[in-house]
Amino acid sequence: MFKQKIKNFLNLKWEIEFFKKLSKTIEKFSISEKVTFFFLCTVFIISGLNILNQANKSFLIQVPTNGGTLKEGIIGSPRFVNPVLAISDVDHDLTSLVYSGLMKTMPDNSIATDMAESYQISEDGLEYTFTLKDNIYFQDGVKLTTDDILFTIEKIQDSTIKSPKRPNFYDVKVEKINEKQIVFTLKKPYFPFLQNLTIGILPKHLWGDLNADQFSLSQYNVEPIGSGPYKINKMQTLQKKMLLIPTYYELIPFNKYIFGKPFIDKLIINFYSDEKALIDGYNKGDIETLNSITPEKIAELKLQNNATIKTTPLPRVFAVFFNENQSEIIANKEVRQALNIAIDRQKIVDEVLSGYGDPLYGPIPKGLIDTDSANEQKFDLDKASSTLSKGGWIKNTGTGVWEKKIDKKKTIQLEISISTLNSPNLVKTAELIKEDWEKLGAKVDIKQFEFGDLQQNIIRPRKFEALLYGEVVGRDMDLFAFWHSSQRNDPGLNISMYANSKVDTILESARKTMDQEKRISDYISFETEIQKDIPAIFLYSPEFIYIVPNKVYGLSIQTVAMPFERFLNINNWYIETNNLWKIFQFTR
DSSP: OOOHHHHHHOOOOOOOOHHHHHHEEEEEOOOOOOOHHHHHHHHHHHHHHHHHHHHHHHHHEEEEEEEEEEEEESSOSSSOSTTTTTOOOOHHHHHHOOOOOOOEEEEOOOEEEEEEEEEEEEETTTTEEEEOSOOBBBBBBBBBHHHHHHHHHHHHTTTTTTOOGGGGGTTOOEOOOOEEEEEEOSSOTTTTHHHTTSSSOOOOHHHHTOOOHHHHHGGGGOOOOOOSEEEEEEEEEEEETTTTEEEEEEEEOOOTTTTOOOSSEEEEEEEEEHHHHHHHHHTSSSBBBBOOGGGGGGGGGGOOTTTEEEEEEEEEEEEEEEEEOOOGTSSHHHHHHHHTTOOOHHHHHOOOTTTTEEEESSSTTTTSOOOGGGGGHHHHHHHHHHHHHHHOOEOOTTOOOOEEESSOOOEEEOOEEEEEEOOHHHHHHHHHHHHHHHHTEEEEEEEOOHHHHHHIIIITOOOOOOEEEEEETTOOOOOHHHHGGSSSSSSOOOTTTOHHHHHHHHHHHHOOOOHHHHHHHHHHHHHHHHHHSSSSEEEEEEEEEEEEEOOOOOOOOOOSGGGGGGGGGGGGGGEEEEEEGGGGOOOO
16 A cells, blocks of 8 residues: 555646746747757856856865875984984984874974973972873783883983984982882983984883893894884895895874874885985886985986975074184284184075075074074175284285284284085085185195094094084084083083173073073073174085975975984875865864
8 A cells, every 4th residue: 555655646747837838828938039048058057057066165175185105215214213223314203203202392392292292390490290181002902001102212221222312311309109100300401402302112021021232133133013094014234244124114094193194105215325316206207205415416316296495494504614723813802803704605505505504604504593684794895904904914925915013023814724524515505615714815725634534633632723524513502512611621512612601691590590581681692792703604505306296295304403303293294185164174
């Protein structure tokens, strides 16, 4: 009975009064009127559909979705993909992908919590208490606790392990409160300490039974397991003697990463022996991204379709550091002043860095804080000559070299030697400086050294008149080690042996204060004092160079202190997208 009713209902002839009348009216139209009518109806329907489509699009947005592959090329072979032992750039690159820490450096140079849910700093700045987030896991499925954090810091502090991170935790006491809380106690306030806690955490259940010798030889150094955004899925190795050297890694997203599963499905990492091999690999299409190549080599790249060269200032300082103890001439302030303004910095940036850098006039690298541009001493040979004249120097008309009479028996010439590393960029920089100083009227000698020789026989014993060299300041901007008078002798990094009690006080204050505005004010005062004394001539800060295909979105490299920091927000990079109505949008 029910089926019959349904059948009868479907067989009903449905008629609407409006359409009956419309049909009769159309029948009365002439052929031309019918053509016009149906044409207008078609236009109306198409226009209506287009309006609906545009309205739909106005409510749609493109959102990231999972998928895609990115192929990266890196110079070198990983040996210690281990936050405790990592030394090389390639080690740090992979460590940043596989591991995560209590804190996380953000692309805008701020510090945010990573595995930490929250932290408290005591009023005296000595105690840092951290509470972990819930449900943090290693990539083998084991839950991460404060035991793993305590274990990692203890390994860093173990002198037999020889961790390069040991100075960061020297004299730091670490105590576990419970599985979720841990406290760090410092002997002195130290504002960059939070930055130290971005160190990746090792899984104690995998590393805990290894002694110091086994620790450095463990297979987990090349097949790491961490809690970071990506995990090792495949690897290829080449055996050299007793070691397995990775030549290729395939990384895939870690589903339980604390900030959510990354979008890009595969990261392919290929390793190359040198820059030439890296560039060849890119030009062949074997890789899509590469970084830190020397600026002049960019011209050799056959930029792939839709590739972008991304740059950002590196917090590094290249300068000519003076040693007044080794040169009677340099001890004259007017000489340092004249030499400072007799260097064409922009020419060095253009010719040595191919424009990928910034002229520098003080000890603070570009991009960290805004300093007073009024203190910049621009290139001016006439002013440099005037400065020397006022200081009692006279240019010898025969030799063209400036001279100064010390007493009735002694006359000194403006003569200086520049010691530097025998790398192409530094040698070229030295030659350009020599060219400028000789135009001023100075005799200049360039001395080139191999790295080991320069470190052991020139820098450590401070046996140089002028040293052309670079310093890695880092994003924490702790300049104490480079300029405080307590750091004048080896192994301190105050290579100009500079001493100024006012500067010491400023640096001590900046190192202790937790007030960011106060710290910036201190550093501006510090730079002003340095520019008055001229213990060094600051030349340039280079730029970090990263070649990336335009298919990658969400990448941010606002501040990069070290090359691995290009991956700081890699969990937000994406290649594939979906269209979604705005009301359904969500953010991580």
